[in-house]
Amino acid sequence: MIFQGLSSDVARGLRAGGPDANRMAAERAQSDGAGNPCRHCLNHVPEGAGMLICAHRPFRALQPYAELGPIFLCADDCAPYRGSALPPVLTTSPDYLVKGYDARERIVYGTGQVTPRAEIETYIAQLLARDDIAFVDIRSARNNCWMARATRD
Template identity: 30%
Template sequence: MKASNYRVVPLNSEVAAAARRAAEAGAPDHVYVTADSPTGYPCRHCLHWAQPGEQLVLFPFASIAPGRPYSETGPIFVHAQPCPVYEANGQYPPAFREGRVIRAYNAQQDMIDAEVVGDRDPETIIEKLLANPETKFLQARSADRGCYTFAIERA
């Protein structure tokens, strides 16, 4: 396999651990949910779908930090039990090849482009978006609900 020119960035392990602690402490914005479908609850840390019956923590995550026009905080899941962080950083996560949109942001964290993963595979879209020198980083999100899934940086 040829080396990719990008790096998949899952949710930071410290952020995942803090979310688990907050849920355990009963924070009102960190709640436990139990997966009831095989493709409804993506864990942002291991980048796998939680399987039915598995417990997750649902909490708000600032995918674009406050202070910018495109600042954004939205709901994400992580497994309630510690899970291994996604490590195949040069490879697009196999679990999320469908139902995603890839957004491109510039160095000021302004969204400059977006494409739905559909007819074309995600690698093709990533290559196209990164071909724009203005693109600083990408975000993969769910195509229907818009929820942040993971980031992509230049390798």
């Protein structure tokens, strides 16, 4: 499985003042530490560093299952995360909301569950082994914010 965050094109556009999913410019703020996970590098924005707060919809088209929510992004350029190891932003909470989606970007009913951190990789692998699952989104179990996406290798 491969974990990834926002595309670099989306991150670059937001940093340049382009509109977020609500058609607004991102808010600028200063990170207070580990509670501000960047959705591009999938690390926490360091305490005191500049960050952006914006609305994100990780889907190609508007449709009933295209959830929208707030995310954080490093204000300065950061390297995109794409790898098979569990990214740092998925190691600091006791659990996460994990959901499988089909090729039409629709939730596959019965796949959504709050999953303990230690079981995330196993559960995602089980979902990605299914023919009806195209990708898996991982969200905050507390605030429902999109954290990252997992796909097949």
